[in-house]
């Protein structure tokens with residue numbers, strides 16, 4: 001997968017040389033390039049923002065540098081990338097979207113700052129590539145960079161060969177729309193707290209049922225919205241009896 005990121009703070013992405021993302025880049029699973037938006041400015045001050053039409057606080061990111069950046073990174077003669085723009089006004093980023101993005105061959109992230117990017121940048125981009133404004137949650141960040149780091153981690157870990165134990169993807173929270181069950185390791189008893197006996201029983205069927213029931217109970221207690229969103233066929237009668 002190819003990923004391009006455009007930001008006025010490219011140094012925000014230094015952490016992407018570390019850990020599993022760093023390894024994915026080293027072994028070619030992920031080709032990542034971070035670009036400074038000011039590359040596409042031409043004035044002595046390398047200006048990327050201006051005052052908002054209609055008045056109001058703050059500044060708006062000018063369309064011209066973004067237009068030239070997207071022209072350079074999504075050339076007309078190549079298959080178009082998917083443009084992702086973090087925004088408080090975006091569609092919620094979910095594990096389902098992470099899987100969707102992991103199937104793309106080229107992602108292009110635009111990191112907004114200030115009050116945001118002139119809307120015409122997205123409107124023009126949408127004439128030649130898929131554009132998705134994405135929200136990480138109902139809170140406001142200084143800029144899109146942190147959101148892109150989160151999305152890149154969530155997507156990269158789904159790419160083939162990135163996670164050593166790909167099986168863990170199948171059991172983790174949100175893998176099947178539910179929260180995962182509690183997990184334990186040695187010692188069997190610690191400060192008066194014991195590991196549930198079933199997990200030490202060696203009965204894999206019982207263990208699988210316990211984990212499913214515990215995941216359902218957690219989901220019902222902490223995220224009833226996820227339970228309500230489950231397709232009817234995902235909850236069988238044994239679950240309801242639990």
Ligand SMILES: Nc1cc(-c2cccs2)n[nH]1
Nearest residue numbers: 087088136137141143144
């Ligand atoms: N979910 C979310 C995204 C954002 C921002 C993206 C770009 C500037 S602020 N805040 N909150």
